[in-house]
Amino acid sequence: MLQLLRAPYLLMVNQQKWDSLTSEQQQVLEESITETMDWVKENFSTEEQGLLEEMEKAAEERYVLPEEEWNRWYDKIKHLEDEYLSKSGENGKKLYLKSVINFKNKFRCMGRFITILN
Incomplete structure (x- = not known):
């Protein structure tokens, strides 16, 4: 069985930890994040x-969920997302909504494939 998963790149650091880093360490992290995001923008789709x-080469069968079915599945797990957001604080919500939701919407079609593999 072939298992493939691609998740968004997400880096979170709490304010106390961030403040404990030297300005040089913060700068290295910020530069690394910028380089990584530039690479992602150029290469992620490819x-x-x-x-x-x-995955399709290894598949015996491929089924693409219709939009209506995808929404029904998502509705079943939406409460988990809501629970996470309720515990994340205002900054956590902003970060989640900015990164994860945008990622989910952009690459949603990639997550709609249900494939039975050899």
């Missing part, structure tokens, strides 16, 4: 497509 092609 890599995602390659993973999808690899």
